[in-house]
Amino acid sequence: MPALQGLTIDDITAGFDFLEDWEQRFSYLLDLGKKLPEFPEDARTEDNKVHGCQSQVWLHAKMRTDNNTPTIHFQAVSDAHIVNGLIAILMTLYNDKSPADMLAIDYQAVFNQLDLEQHLSPTRRNGLHAMVQRIRTLAEQHA
Amino acid sequence: MTVAKSQPTHTPALDVERVRGDFPALYQRVHDKPLVYLDNAATSQKPQAVIDTLDDYYRRYNANVHRGLHKLAELATEAYEHARITVARFLNAPDAKQIVFTRGCTEAINLVAASWGGANLKPGDEILVSQMEHHSNIVPWQLIAEKTGAKVVMIPIDERGQINLDTYHALLNDKTRLVAVTAVSNSLGTINPIKKMIELAHAAGAVVLVDAAQAAPHMAVDVTDLDVDFLAFSGHKVFGPTGIGALYGRAELLEAMPPYQGGGEMIEQVTFEKTTFAAAPTRFEAGTPHIAGAIGLAAALNYVTAIGFDKIVTYENELLAYGTEALQAVEGLTLIGTAEHKAAVFSFTLDGIHPYDMSPVLDHEGIAIRTGHHCTQPVMDKFAIPATVRASLSFYNTPAEIDALVSALQKVKSLFS
Numbered sequence A: 001m002p003a004l005q006g007l008t009i010d011d012i013t014a015g016f017d018f019l020e021d022w023e024q025r026f027s028y029l030l031d032l033g034k035k036l037p038e039f040p041e042d043a044r045t046e047d048n049k050v051h052g053c054q055s056q057v058w059l060h061a062k063m064r065t066d067n068n069t070p071t072i073h074f075q076a077v078s079d080a081h082i083v084n085g086l087i088a089i090l091m092t093l094y095n096d097k098s099p100a101d102m103l104a105i106d107y108q109a110v111f112n113q114l115d116l117e118q119h120l121s122p123t124r125r126n127g128l129h130a131m132v133q134r135i136r137t138l139a140e141q142h143a
Numbered sequence B: 001m002t003v004a005k006s007q008p009t010h011t012p013a014l015d016v017e018r019v020r021g022d023f024p025a026l027y028q029r030v031h032d033k034p035l036v037y038l039d040n041a042a043t044s045q046k047p048q049a050v051i052d053t054l055d056d057y058y059r060r061y062n063a064n065v066h067r068g069l070h071k072l073a074e075l076a077t078e079a080y081e082h083a084r085i086t087v088a089r090f091l092n093a094p095d096a097k098q099i100v101f102t103r104g105c106t107e108a109i110n111l112v113a114a115s116w117g118g119a120n121l122k123p124g125d126e127i128l129v130s131q132m133e134h135h136s137n138i139v140p141w142q143l144i145a146e147k148t149g150a151k152v153v154m155i156p157i158d159e160r161g162q163i164n165l166d167t168y169h170a171l172l173n174d175k176t177r178l179v180a181v182t183a184v185s186n187s188l189g190t191i192n193p194i195k196k197m198i199e200l201a202h203a204a205g206a207v208v209l210v211d212a213a214q215a216a217p218h219m220a221v222d223v224t225d226l227d228v229d230f231l232a233f234s235g236h237k238v239f240g241p242t243g244i245g246a247l248y249g250r251a252e253l254l255e256a257m258p259p260y261q262g263g264g265e266m267i268e269q270v271t272f273e274k275t276t277f278a279a280a281p282t283r284f285e286a287g288t289p290h291i292a293g294a295i296g297l298a299a300a301l302n303y304v305t306a307i308g309f310d311k312i313v314t315y316e317n318e319l320l321a322y323g324t325e326a327l328q329a330v331e332g333l334t335l336i337g338t339a340e341h342k343a344a345v346f347s348f349t350l351d352g353i354h355p356y357d358m359s360p361v362l363d364h365e366g367i368a369i370r371t372g373h374h375c376t377q378p379v380m381d382k383f384a385i386p387a388t389v390r391a392s393l394s395f396y397n398t399p400a401e402i403d404a405l406v407s408a409l410q411k412v413k414s415l416f417s
Ligand SMILES: Cc1ncc(COP(=O)(O)O)c(C=O)c1O
Pocket: B041, B042, B103, B104, B105, B106, B107, B134, B136, B137, B182, B184, B185, B186, B211, B213, B214, B234, B375
């Protein structure tokens, strides 16, 4: 599989579609998690912690203003592999977009299409929502 | 308390296939696999006898208790009060008046903390609480300590998850008012030496509350033999309905305690100038109680008593031995909680795999276990882990189900390798 950077959300959706059973999808999700770029150690701060997840999650974001339209680049990591897989999907879905574009994303629709949420426990779903909320808050602050 | 050890060998063995037949919920498939229910410390499944009792109550004699002067009210009141007698017998309490029905173990502890604690604790007093307590036996004490100026002092546990009696003894002093300790730890499985702990507390002039939430489903609990002051348990963990539990209290203590909540039932006489309260236990049961729950709980207690704790203890000890060996053989698995006296609870971690990563795989294999801190965060802190996976067994579990858990763990390992 290519590195995370080269992947689009459509690639991921197609990947999930292609895989028949739960176990294969699960492995695919774990593989996505393994592609996360290295998370800077000094960004593992209390401020960067996303609360509401069962496992620990850190999220760290930067504005990029080198283009005409500023974009947000964020990175996250967890101590749980499954969560890293979810982070990989969120990074593919949200990263390097303008705040307005980020806010326009219907992540629920994407996750529905991936047919993933039904396999996540309600508490894990809450964690996913907490991460999305953090990303959206970032976008709102810069919108 | 009968400690889970050295039972007479002439006890006829528990017929696990037969008892499983009493629990309809065990015969299901989840994710197209046979259900392997190993989350009994969270809650137990219910035998048909309990389900039938609830059904019968709602079909035939549903009525409010202690109020109506009609046939159904009489039947309901009689069954409700008879349930109290059943609980008293289950705990070997001298008198059914010493049994207060509550929503569960949590409410029973809150009741004692608020009522007894509110009336008896002063600034500087100490409440000893063990490091392995469930949050429901920590937080109520912190709340009342905050209000009264008393202090919560921790009884530490060792690397195996046990209380050292000498350490405990050294913590008892003339400021100690109460000791709050669990008979069996929900996250470690440790069976505590509560009889000895109570004796030492009494010698120091302190009263003791025992949390029997995890003991009641697995061993005989005898409040008279223990000489305990307060003891609490939940119905749903001992094969009864949710929303019902009981508090046992020493008669003199209960009689002297102020009401916990106000409302109907708990009064003697109400005027706007002054209200006088009913005697215990009614004083502590404000409002319409969980009538069906109490009756269902009695059915559950009758059910386990009929099986017999001698058989249950022997059988569960076999499961404990089998499971300990089987799990220890899994490479990279660490058991958290390896006390000398243990119930059939297996809390563990797997090297390099976050506990939360294991649960969806186990779930897909039909295995119901719990992942988390099990409402015992101080225990997780002690072992410096975020969470454990916990398999907690009951007498209806089988060695084959332990095998299923082990092979599911092998699958976890292959998926995450
Ligand atoms: C040791 C212990 N104490 C207290 C409780 C609280 O019981 P409940 O939530 O039924 O009130 C539990 C439940 O997990 C427990 O395991």
